[in-house]
Amino acid sequence: MGKKATTIKEQINKLQKRNMVMDLGIEKAKEILLDIGYYRLGFYWHPFEVDKDHNLKQGTKFSDVVKLYYLDVDLKHILLKALNRIEINFKTQLIYYVSNYYDKNPTWFADKKIVSYKYVNGFPSIYNEKFVQNNKPIKKHHSKHKNDIYAPAWKTLEYLTFGSVIKLFLSLHNKELKKTIANNYGIKSLSVFENYLSTILFVRNICAHSDLLFDSYTPLGIKSTPLINVEKNKKHSLSSSIKVICYFLEKISVNRCKETTSKIDSLFANFKNNDSIKDIIENKIGYNFDS
Incomplete structure (x- = not known):
């Protein structure tokens, strides 16, 4: 007990x-x-x-503990707005390019010739009766098309979780299609692109589920490239994850990237004269006040 x-x-x-x-x-x-x-x-x-x-x-001081708590909350709110923008953009890219390539197969996500057996076999557990009932456009589709097992990709993928959509991307057999999508974000290497997607998903899940953010470390080390310079001792740090998020956001909207970066800098600047929290921002998060 x-x-x-x-x-x-x-x-x-x-x-x-x-x-x-x-x-x-x-x-x-x-x-x-x-x-x-x-x-x-x-x-x-x-x-x-x-x-x-x-x-x-x-x-x-108890006040410093509370300040650290609200720093974490505020940082999650800033990042979640950026992450939602990335999620929607990535879904759109995946739907557009794959659906147009397989234009004779609107439910390509359930075709084992296109997507891995493992993903297709597990899809009914995602696309179940609860999924249909909870999403009105999906429910409406099946009321009109009673013989359809699934709604088309441009409807279905909109209601999948970000994790499910990333798994779908990883499960595609067609590497050239995957490279096309990666190239839209200025990334040529699929392994780097997939590493960055995993990083984004990791931070997104923390923010969405109100978990601890400031002390988080990505399970996969973030790859350093000419696109995003990651210091050797910061491959798992939140500051490097934020770099990845801001990189993707900049490819979608330069203004949103500037806005997000400015908000993060302003948030951290509030603690520049608080030695206790400044130390946590520098050594736990990995943010450099001098940069």
């Missing part, structure tokens, strides 16, 4: 014993703990811990 639940008063006492400075006052701390939660907020005081007993660095 795990540990028993604790009251807000017990949580505050525990934090104070571990060297947390309640600089916002006890009442405000209670309000925040009831709003965000002790467990979730714990991810944001973790960088301040100095030993396995969860003791905190002397002078650790």
